[in-house]
Amino acid sequence: MLKINIEEVLRFLKENRNIYKKIVLQAPDGLRNQLLKLYEAILNAGINVEVYISGSRNFGACDIAYEEGVRANADIIIHFGHTQFPYSEEQINKLPQIPVKYFPVYDDRKVSERLLHKLYSEIGEYRNIGLLYSVQYYPQFKVIRKKLEEKGFNIFIGEGSSVGLGRGQVIGCKIGAAKTIQDKVEAYVVISGGKFHALGVSLWTGVHTVLVDIPSSRIFNLDRETARIRSIIAYKLLEAEKINRFGIIVSKKSFQYNLSIARFCEKELWKRGKKGYILILDELNPQVLMNFPDLEGYIQTACPRISIDDIMLYKKPILNIEQFMILIGHKKFEEVYPWRERKAIQEKK
Ligand code: SF4
Structure with a gap:
């Protein structure tokens, strides 16, 4: 749990x-309800502090409750469930100067022997393993690392290229810890909850x-x-080639706000005789886009995963920046979404 x-x-x-003296508490879906208990504990602890809970949805460490912080004139935002988003100094300087304290939340489940045996059998003949985790599962990462090393696997833990992330840690849009060891490993093992993080690693490295x-x-x-997601992306890119009128979406969310990238997309489209209109939104979803029936497709500069995991929620193509770079010929599909051949033992499954 x-x-x-x-x-x-x-x-x-x-x-x-x-x-x-004034704090805003923020947590993602699934954890938010626990803030009520914390709120009460703070009041009962006799600390002279005003407490507010951000009731808005939270999508990640990129999405800090600055708006609530400004409205409540808060001295600090306390953010649960994530580590600091690897933002640049430039990005942070443009935001309200409210400090943010991150408290990662760890899962306390034990790793069973049964799960380990299933893992050994799935890894099969691969010996050089890149081990990765999402922060909530750091305790299990440590256990599994030890067990795999005892079993004789060669374990590689990537440094990662993003400030704020630990060795071996990945988030949905930053997999530097996988990329830095890509040439040394035959397979990755990702310790996480749900397929989100592992899919990012698999898609952007092409490694089993x-x-x-x-x-x-x-x-x-x-x-x-x-393989399924890769082919859907390839299909959406083919559809996007035929489009003339694009909405270029900029999210208002703190570290998703990428106006200069949107301007770049706009310029590139008009240069090619296509039309691009910049739309600034709070939260991107298929419903808000229904108000623009004249737009034939979208480029979204918010979160790259919207154009991967949610790709089928949108009837019209919705490209992220790397997909847009493929569309305009600045990158090759294989370069962004590589695919490495698997060992025969895995192909037989
Ligand atoms: S994957 Fe998307 S939601 Fe998650 S941290 Fe990155 S930009 Fe934010």
């Missing part, structure tokens, strides 16, 4: 009682990827899903 560590937060607030799904205690081979 993922559980907010209330004691840790109270300790932090007590230590900083003279600095933070196995997911250890801690919540369901199951092992998944991502090859088939990756």
Whole structure:
């Protein structure tokens, strides 16, 4: 179970009682309800602090509740469930100067011997393994790393190229920890919950990827899903080639706000005799786009995963930036979505 560590937060607030008098608490779906208990614990702890909960949806560490923070005149935003988004100094300087404290939340489930045996059998003959995790499953990552090393596998843990992320840690849009060891490994094992992180690793590296799904205690081979998504993206790109009028979407969300990239897309489209209109939105979903029936497709500069995981929710093509770069010939499809041949033992499955 993922559980907010209330004691840790109270300790932090007590230590900083003279600095933070107004706080906004923020958590993603699934954790948000636990903020009620924390709210109560803060009131009962006798710390003289005003507490507010951001009730808005949260999509990741890129999506900080600055709006709520500004409205409530907060001294700090306390964000649960993620580590710091690897943003640049330039990005942070453009945002309201409210400090953000990140509290990752860890799953406390045990790794069973049964799950480990299933993992050994799924890895099969591969010996050089890149081990990765999403932050909630760091405790299980440590256990599995030890077990795999004891079994004689060569384990590689990538440094990653993004500030704020730990060794071996990936998030939905940053898989530097996988990329840096790509040439050394035959397969990746991703310790996570759900297919989201493992799919990103598999799609952007083309390397055989196995997911250890801690919540369901199951092992998944991502090859088939990756091939399916790759072919859908390729098909959407073909459709996009025929389009003349694109909406270029900019999200208002803190670290998803990419106006200069949108301007670049707009320029590139008009240069090619196509039309591009920049739309600034709060939350991107198929319903808000229904108000623009004249647009034939979209380029979204918000979150790259919208054009991967949610690709089928949108009837019209909706490209992310890397897909747009393929569309305009600045990148090759294989370069963005490579595919490495698998060992025979995996192909037989
Ligand atoms: S994958 Fe998308 S939602 Fe997640 S951190 Fe990256 S931009 Fe944000």
